[in-house]
């Protein structure tokens with residue numbers, strides 16, 4: 736396929752994730768790739784996006800990417816700063832946040848997320864990951880969840896080693912059974928394409944491939960027999976403004 740601009744697979748992923756956000760949303764922003772994508776969105780097509788970080792910074796508009804939820808630039812530019820219990824008890828748990836934007840080290844076919852440990856033995860893991868933080872509550876209570884993760888058989892696994900944040904559990908009906916109020920993951924955006932849960936089974940299905948990527952390549956990067964939509968679309972390429980905004984953020 737002919738492309739008009741030079742961009743990387745990571746840039747394609749981040750811009751696609753940014754486009755999932757709209758200007759009227761309140762977004763609970765996770766650190767890492769989700770934070771980058773949300774900050775691209777607010778500087779391009781979604782100027783009204785209300786970004787919330789777990790440190791209590793509501794409506795923040797940082798001038799550069801925060802290093803962590805505790806980065807002072809979040810508080811300096813926020814509409815207001817509230818306590819962490821208020822973020823969770825007042826804003827998140829009653830369903831006041833439209834979308835949670837999360838990363839994942841491992842994810843399974845029902846979009847359950849592991850950011851805790853790699854390996855079978857919790858007390859002696861192969862890799863100890865950053866942990867849960869607020870992600871389980873975000874995954875439980877936001878109206879919907881969007882996940883951003885690089886796709887490989889290491890990350891997209893048949894069974895996650897630890898369920899940090901519940902996606903769709905074991906399939907249709909599991910969130911309701913567990914008392915999770917939000918709709919759960921509605922999109923998983925990767926460096927290869929976009930996956931969405933099947934409306935009936937909740938199993939992740941490839942609905943879009945990025946330009947130059949084949950369905951077989953996405954299947955090969957997935958640790959289970961990936962379901963594919965009847966006619967997957969091709970994701971729209973990033974445009975000049977999106978790339979320029981993204982690069983100004985990541986290079987500063």
Ligand SMILES: CC(=O)SCCNC(=O)CCNC(=O)[C@H](O)C(C)(C)COP(=O)(O)OP(=O)(O)OC[C@H]1O[C@@H](n2cnc3c(N)ncnc32)[C@H](O)[C@@H]1OP(=O)(O)O
Pocket residue numbers: 764765766767789837838839840841849850853862864865866867868869870889890
């Ligand atoms: C609101 C909130 O933010 S709540 C906070 C809760 N925490 C999170 O949400 C974190 C979510 N992000 C993740 O889980 C990410 O995948 C992270 C942080 C583990 C890593 O992300 P990145 O910084 O992009 O690094 P990267 O993917 O290159 O991995 C770094 C290292 O982590 C380890 N690692 C990450 N994923 C895996 C995996 N699936 N299997 C084994 N090791 C892994 C490896 O040691 C890897 O280094 P390597 O690639 O050289 O082997």
Ligand SMILES: O=C(O)/C=C/CC(=O)O
Pocket residue numbers: 766789802803804805867868869870
């Ligand atoms: O504690 C959390 O939930 C998130 C931590 C991420 C960070 O420190 O930026």
